[in-house]
Amino acid sequence: MAPKYAPSLRSRLAPFLLFLQAGFIVAYYFYFEIENNANGITFGNFYPVFQDLNVMVFLGFGFLSTFLVRYGCSSSGFNLLIAVIATQWALILNGFESWYYTGKIKINLRSLVVAEMCTASVLISIGAVQGKTNPVHLILMALLEVFGFVLNEWLLQTLLPVRHLNCIMVLHIFGAFFGLVLTWILYRKESEDGFEKEKLDRKTGLFSMLGTVFLWMFWPSFNSILADPNFPERRLWAVCSTYLALAVSAVASVAVSALSSPKGKINPAHFQTCILAGGVAVGVSMPSIRHPWEAMTTGLAAAALSTIGFQYLKNHMLFAFECHDTCGVLSTHGLPGLLGWLIHLVLQIRQCDDHTTAVRFAVFHICVLIITIAVSLSIGIITGVLLKWDIWRPPQDKKCFDDQAFWKFEHLAVRK
Numbered sequence: 001m002a003p004k005y006a007p008s009l010r011s012r013l014a015p016f017l018l019f020l021q022a023g024f025i026v027a028y029y030f031y032f033e034i035e036n037n038a039n040g041i042t043f044g045n046f047y048p049v050f051q052d053l054n055v056m057v058f059l060g061f062g063f064l065s066t067f068l069v070r071y072g073c074s075s076s077g078f079n080l081l082i083a084v085i086a087t088q089w090a091l092i093l094n095g096f097e098s099w100y101y102t103g104k105i106k107i108n109l110r111s112l113v114v115a116e117m118c119t120a121s122v123l124i125s126i127g128a129v130q131g132k133t134n135p136v137h138l139i140l141m142a143l144l145e146v147f148g149f150v151l152n153e154w155l156l157q158t159l160l161p162v163r164h165l166n167c168i169m170v171l172h173i174f175g176a177f178f179g180l181v182l183t184w185i186l187y188r189k190e191s192e193d194g195f196e197k198e199k200l201d202r203k204t205g206l207f208s209m210l211g212t213v214f215l216w217m218f219w220p221s222f223n224s225i226l227a228d229p230n231f232p233e234r235r236l237w238a239v240c241s242t243y244l245a246l247a248v249s250a251v252a253s254v255a256v257s258a259l260s261s262p263k264g265k266i267n268p269a270h271f272q273t274c275i276l277a278g279g280v281a282v283g284v285s286m287p288s289i290r291h292p293w294e295a296m297t298t299g300l301a302a303a304a305l306s307t308i309g310f311q312y313l314k315n316h317m318l319f320a321f322e323c324h325d326t327c328g329v330l331s332t333h334g335l336p337g338l339l340g341w342l343i344h345l346v347l348q349i350r351q352c353d354d355h356t357t358a359v360r361f362a363v364f365h366i367c368v369l370i371i372t373i374a375v376s377l378s379i380g381i382i383t384g385v386l387l388k389w390d391i392w393r394p395p396q397d398k399k400c401f402d403d404q405a406f407w408k409f410e411h412l413a414v415r416k
Helices: 013-031 043-064 072-094 096-102 109-129 135-159 164-169 171-185 202-224 232-260 268-274 277-288 292-321 329-351 355-387
Strands: 032-034 105-107
Touching: 013 032, 013 072, 013 135, 043 072, 043 109, 043 202, 072 096, 072 105, 072 109, 072 135, 096 105, 105 109, 109 135, 109 164, 109 171, 109 329, 135 164, 135 171, 135 355, 164 171, 164 277, 171 277, 171 329, 171 355, 202 232, 202 268, 202 277, 232 268, 232 277, 232 292, 268 292, 268 329, 277 292, 277 329, 292 329, 329 355
Parallel strands: 032 105
Antiparallel strands: none
16 A cells, blocks of 8 residues: 655655755855846847747746646646756856856857747757656756756757757757656556556646647747858748647648547647647758748647657657656657757758768768767766665655645645
C-alpha cells in the first residue's frame, strides 16, 4: 500500500531556492549593469516583441501543459518558477565572455530575449518528465540544461562558423532529445500500465487549448525576434513565413487526425500540439526559406509528421524504449525540428552554385546536428543520473500527476 502523503520537500526545496536566489543576487550585485541602447536596439521597437516572447514563455508553455486533470496547478506554477530561475542563470552564462574581458556583464533587451529563448529549451524538456518529478528535480534539470545549451552554442560558434541565430533556433531539437533521454533514465514501471492519475478531461483540455492559441499567435515573434535589426526585411520574411506555416499546420493537423481515426473524428490532443509543428520547422529552416510556398509546404509536412508521430510513435517509444514522454515533445518539437533541419539542408544545397560548395555546406550542416544531439544527450544522461538519487525524494508512483503532493488546498484539508 502506498504512503498516504508524498515526501515533504521542506528541508530541500526552500533552502535550495533561497540559497540559489541569494547567489544570483550577489552575482548581479558585483558583475551586472544595465546597458542603454545596445547595437542600435531601441526600447520602442524591441519591447513589443519582447513582451510577445514573455507571453509565449509564461502563458503559452504554462497553459499548454495543463491538460492533466489533477496536475494543472503544478504545470503552470512550476513553469513560471523554472522559467524565472533558468532566465537568471542563462543571463549569467551568456555574459561569461563579457565578464572575462571587461569584468562586467551588461543587460539589455536583447540579452533578456536570448536568455528566455534558452529557457524555452528547458520548458520543452519539462514536458517529457511532467508529473513524475518534484520541483527540486526541475530546478536541477533547468540549471544543467541551460548550461548544456549555452555550451552547445559556444561549441557551434567556436568549432563551426554558425551564426548566433542558428545556434539558438536548434533549441527545439536540443530540448526534445534532452527530455527524451531524461525520461528514459527516470523510467518507472508504472508507466507500462498507465499512472492512476494521468488522465485528461474537457475542462483541462480547454486550458491547454488556451496555451496553444497563445503560442500559435505569438510564434511569428518568436522566430523573428533575433533577426538582424539592420535588415528589417529579414524580420518581415520570418513573420510571413512563420504565419503561413502555422496556418497550413492547423489545416493539415485536423485532416491527418481525422484520417488516422477509425471513426473519422479529430483528436483534441493532435490539434492542441501538432498545429505548432509548422512554426518549429520553419524556425529551424528559416535562413534558407525564400518563397511563401516553401514555408507552406514545410508547415504541411511538419504537421503531418507531428500528428502521425503523436498517434503512433508515442506508445511505441513507451513499450519499445521504456521512454514515457508525457506531453509528446518528440512529436511536437523533436520531429518537426529534425524536418526543419533537413529542409534547410535541401534548400541550401539547391541554392549553391557548385558541387564543392554544396558538399561543404552539407558536411557543415550535418556536424551542427551531430554536435547538438551529442551535447543534448550527454548533458541529459548526466542530469538523469543525478536526479535518480533518492536524496531528492522523488514522488511515489501513486503521487505522480497530483497537485496535492506539492500544493496546499484549504478546501481539501483534513479537519481534526
